[in-house]
Amino acid sequence: MKMNKNLGILLVIILVISSPILTCYADGLIFSDGFETGDVLSWDEQYYGSVTTTAYQGDYGFYSNRSTSVVTKFIDDVEIVHMRWYVMFNSFPQPNIYASIGGIQDVPYTSDFAFVGIYRDGVGVIQWYCHVSGSQVAYSETPPLNEWICLEFRYDVVHGIHKVWRNGELIITVNQASVPLAGKLVIGIWNGAWVDDIQVFSDCVVASDSYIGVIPTDTATKGFVFGSSILVIFIAAPIGIILFALVMKKRRR
Numbered sequence: 001m002k003m004n005k006n007l008g009i010l011l012v013i014i015l016v017i018s019s020p021i022l023t024c025y026a027d028g029l030i031f032s033d034g035f036e037t038g039d040v041l042s043w044d045e046q047y048y049g050s051v052t053t054t055a056y057q058g059d060y061g062f063y064s065n066r067s068t069s070v071v072t073k074f075i076d077d078v079e080i081v082h083m084r085w086y087v088m089f090n091s092f093p094q095p096n097i098y099a100s101i102g103g104i105q106d107v108p109y110t111s112d113f114a115f116v117g118i119y120r121d122g123v124g125v126i127q128w129y130c131h132v133s134g135s136q137v138a139y140s141e142t143p144p145l146n147e148w149i150c151l152e153f154r155y156d157v158v159h160g161i162h163k164v165w166r167n168g169e170l171i172i173t174v175n176q177a178s179v180p181l182a183g184k185l186v187i188g189i190w191n192g193a194w195v196d197d198i199q200v201f202s203d204c205v206v207a208s209d210s211y212i213g214v215i216p217t218d219t220a221t222k223g224f225v226f227g228s229s230i231l232v233i234f235i236a237a238p239i240g241i242i243l244f245a246l247v248m249k250k251r252r253r
C-alpha cells in the first residue's frame, strides 16, 4: 500500500514537471514538417525541387536546385507568424542577384511577397536581406557554405514590425506597417540565379505564433523542437532520485 502511494506521488511529480514542456510543444503551433515522411505530402504545393537525404535532423530535407524550387503550405489568414527553418548553401548567388530562400505570402496574392534571402553585390559582398511589401533591409555577412544555418522570420500584421534571426541572433528588423494577413508559407528558392549548380537545402520547418528559436544541438530526439536541455535535466534528475529511493526502500524490506 505504501508502495502504491509512493508511485502515486511519483506520477503527480512527473506530470507537474513535464506539463510545461508538453503544453509548450502544442501552444501556438501552426505547422511543422521536417520531410521525414520522405515526401512533400504535408505541403500543399511544390514547384520543382525534391526531397533529399541531406538533412539537418532525421533522414530527409528539401533540395532546391533552381528558381521557383519551393514547397508551400497554406495557413488560414494569420496575423503573426514565426517561420523557423534550417538552410544550407553550397554557393552564393551571382553578382547583383537577390535570391529569396523562404517567405510568407498572402492568399489570394495581392501584394509584394515577404521573404528572407541572400544577396551578392557587384563586388562580391554577401548580405542577408528581408523584403516586406516594398521595404527592404539588409545585413552584411558571409554565411558559411555547406553548413546548416537556423533562420527565423517573424511576420507581424498587428505591429507592422518584421524580424529575422540567424542562429538565434536578431539581425534584421523591417518596419513595414501596411501588410496583408499571412496566408502561405514558402520554403526554398523563389527567385535568384546562382553562379554554380544550385544546392540549397532546407529542413526542420516550424511555424508558430511566437518565437521558436534554434534546436538545441545536444538534443538528438527527433521532433523535440521547443524543449531545452536544462528542462530535460530538471525532469531526469528528480525522477532518477525518486526511482533510486524507491528501489533502495524495496531492497531494505
Ligand SMILES: [Ca+2]
Residues within 6 Å of the ligand: 034, 035, 036, 055, 056, 057, 058, 059, 060, 061, 203, 204
Ligand atoms: Ca528532416
